[in-house]
Amino acid sequence: MAIELPALPYADNALDPHISARTISFHYGKHHAAYVKNLNGLIEGTDQADSSLEDIIAVASPGGLYNNAAQVWNHTFYWNCMTPGGGGNPSGDLAAAIDASFGSADEFKSQFKAGAVGNFGSGWTWLVKDGSGLAIVKTDDADTPIKHGQTPLLTIDVWEHAYYLDYQNARPAYVDTFIEKLINWEFVAGNFAG
Ligand code: MN3
Numbered sequence: 001m002a003i004e005l006p007a008l009p010y011a012d013n014a015l016d017p018h019i020s021a022r023t024i025s026f027h028y029g030k031h032h033a034a035y036v037k038n039l040n041g042l043i044e045g046t047d048q049a050d051s052s053l054e055d056i057i058a059v060a061s062p063g064g065l066y067n068n069a070a071q072v073w074n075h076t077f078y079w080n081c082m083t084p085g086g087g088g089n090p091s092g093d094l095a096a097a098i099d100a101s102f103g104s105a106d107e108f109k110s111q112f113k114a115g116a117v118g119n120f121g122s123g124w125t126w127l128v129k130d131g132s133g134l135a136i137v138k139t140d141d142a143d144t145p146i147k148h149g150q151t152p153l154l155t156i157d158v159w160e161h162a163y164y165l166d167y168q169n170a171r172p173a174y175v176d177t178f179i180e181k182l183i184n185w186e187f188v189a190g191n192f193a194g
Helices: 021-043 053-059 064-080 092-102 105-117 171-182 185-193
Strands: 123-130 133-140 151-157
Touching: 021 064, 053 064, 064 151, 092 105, 092 133, 092 185, 105 123, 105 133, 105 151, 105 171, 123 185, 151 185
Parallel strands: none
Antiparallel strands: 123 133, 123 151
C-alpha cells in the first residue's frame, strides 16, 4: 500500500494573496508530490512497503528514506496549519498553555517569528508540546519533532521554496503573514488537546 499525497485542505488559491496559487502549484504539486513519489520508490519491494508513514519515520536512519518520509509528514502538517482567514489569537486551554510557557500570545508570536527568521538555511520552526510545557524548536532540512518524542502543534516551512515566488528573499515578511493571516488556531488547539 503506497503512501499517498493527501489532498490539500483548501483550494489551491484559497490562501491568496498571502500564499499564491502559483506557490501552491510548485510547493504542493511538485515538491510535496516528489517527496511522496521518492518515498514510494524507496519502500517498494522492501519490508516497509506496507508501513505507515509514522512507522517509517520512527525506524529510519538518517538518509534518503528518513528525509523523504519526514518531508511528506511535515508538509501535510504544514498545509493544515494554515487556513483562509486564519491568524488572530489562540483561545481556551491552548491560550492558557501559551501564556504559561511564553507569558502571552504576543510574546509567543515574537519568539516564533525570531525562531523562523533565524532558522539558518532550509528547515522548519515548530511549536511543540514537550514534557509539561510548550516550546519553540527548529529543525534542519527534513528533520521532524515526531522523531524526537515531541508533539508538534504548529509549524512553518522556512525552505525558500515555501515563499520565494511570493516574497523573494523577504523571509520576515512571509513569517509575519503566516502568523497574522494564516495560522489555523483550531488545528493547533486540536493537536494540543491530543
Ligand atoms: Mn516545503
